[in-house]
Amino acid sequence: MNHAIQHLWMPLSTTPLLWLVVTLAAYVVACALQRACRDSALASPVLIAIVLAAVVVLASGTSYVTYFAGAQFINFLLGPATIALAIPLARNARLVRENMHGIGLALLAGSVTSIASGVGIVWLLGGTREVALSMAPRAVTTPIAVAVSEQIGGVPALTAALAILGGILAAVVGQHMLHGLKVRDWRAKGLAAGLAGSGVAAAQVAARDELGAAFAALGIGLNGLLTAILVPVLAGLFR
Amino acid sequence: MIAAFLLLIAFELAGELVRGALHLPIPGPVIGMFLLAAVLIARKDRPDAPAIPEALVRTSEGLISHMGLLFVPAGVGLIAEAGLLRAEWLPILAGLVGSTILSLAVTGLVMHWTTRPRGDAPSVAREAAPPDLVGHHGGAR
Numbered sequence: 001m002n003h004a005i006q007h008l009w010m011p012l013s014t015t016p017l018l019w020l021v022v023t024l025a026a027y028v029v030a031c032a033l034q035r036a037c038r039d040s041a042l043a044s045p046v047l048i049a050i051v052l053a054a055v056v057v058l059a060s061g062t063s064y065v066t067y068f069a070g071a072q073f074i075n076f077l078l079g080p081a082t083i084a085l086a087i088p089l090a091r092n093a094r095l096v097r098e099n100m101h102g103i104g105l106a107l108l109a110g111s112v113t114s115i116a117s118g119v120g121i122v123w124l125l126g127g128t129r130e131v132a133l134s135m136a137p138r139a140v141t142t143p144i145a146v147a148v149s150e151q152i153g154g155v156p157a158l159t160a161a162l163a164i165l166g167g168i169l170a171a172v173v174g175q176h177m178l179h180g181l182k183v184r185d186w187r188a189k190g191l192a193a194g195l196a197g198s199g200v201a202a203a204q205v206a207a208r209d210e211l212g213a214a215f216a217a218l219g220i221g222l223n224g225l226l227t228a229i230l231v232p233v234l235a236g237l238f239r
Numbered sequence: 240m241i242a243a244f245l246l247l248i249a250f251e252l253a254g255e256l257v258r259g260a261l262h263l264p265i266p267g268p269v270i271g272m273f274l275l276a277a278v279l280i281a282r283k284d285r286p287d288a289p290a291i292p293e294a295l296v297r298t299s300e301g302l303i304s305h306m307g308l309l310f311v312p313a314g315v316g317l318i319a320e321a322g323l324l325r326a327e328w329l330p331i332l333a334g335l336v337g338s339t340i341l342s343l344a345v346t347g348l349v350m351h352w353t354t355r356p357r358g359d360a361p362s363v364a365r366e367a368a369p370p371d372l373v374g375h376h377g378g379a380r
Contacts, residue, residue, distance in 0.1 A: 166339045225269065
């Protein structure tokens with residue numbers, strides 16, 4: 001029996017197809033689980049899929065290099081997906097012009113707070129430079145965060161996980177917290193969700209209000225640009 | 240759909256070329272994203288051809304709505320960083336929670352203080368939102 005399994009497993013484990021299938025299947029299962037949890041923000045399909053795929057990879061004793069040989073085909077699509085963010089940005093161009101003053105100030109304040117507090121807390125608690133650099137671009141949408149992290153010498157996988165976990169956290173506590181601070185304007189709530197929690201938090205706002213959705217899209221796109229400029233420049237200064 | 244995908248890839252390539260040529264510290268796809276946004280904003284709507292082609296809207300919506308899947312390969316990479324997570328779980332956890340909460344609060348408050356008080360907001364929503372969404376205003380959960 002064991003012999004037969006090994007006979008089947010050996011050729012399979014070397015083809016990239018296997019890990020492509022595992023990754024896609026993990027995501028399909030994760031999406032079904034989220035639906036079963038009534039679309040709760042806590043049951044993030046991204047997080048569940050990562051855990052499922054990681055369990056299969058670890059349990060089968062596969063190295064990340066072997067896994068990535070198959071999964072790289074999915075990873076490649078992050079590039080075109082980042083370019084695709086240009087479309088919601090172009091559609092909301094008028095909203096930016098109408099609220100230019102507030103958006104600019106809030107964006108700059110929020111972006112600097114996110115970078116400085118993330119790096120500062122890691123540094124204060126004795127974290128390494130590698131971890132601090134991985135934390136710096138955490139708030140922006142994952143493809144941009146990963147690209148920036150790679151560029152400045154962070155750990156891209158850690159940045160990806162932080163971006164996703166931060167998004168879930170922002171989606172879960174964001175609305176209640178801003179209400180507690182007496183912020184009820186959907187323009188402010190949307191921009192804050194997009195800036196601090198990118199796609200995951202924006203999706204939660206988008207389900208409630210379309211003005212909030214437009215400003216969340218703005219928060220994602222503009223913070224992506226600002227962070228992509230600020231973080232590598234700041235990292236260069238403190239080298 | 241293929242033409243739209245070609246356009247996305249072409250702008251990614253253009254972004255990489257610009258980054259290489261100008262030695263910019265910004266990732267290539269991010270430069271490509273803003274190049275494409277600038278082109279789309281500069282184009283004028285014409286009766287026979289909207290500024291943003293229909294196929295491009297559909298392809299990009301498809302990619303963005305399944306973006307979660309695209310993060311899975313990078314996320315699984317965490318298994319290779321188990322040692323780092325064990326050694327530095329406290330700074331990682333505190334940095335994540337602290338920076339998320341602080342940036343949410345600062346962005347929301349600054350935006351709240353600097354935008355004109357409510358009142359004009361609903362009209363902005365009605366003008367700017369796509370017509371198919373306006374009917375559901377406030378109705379969604």
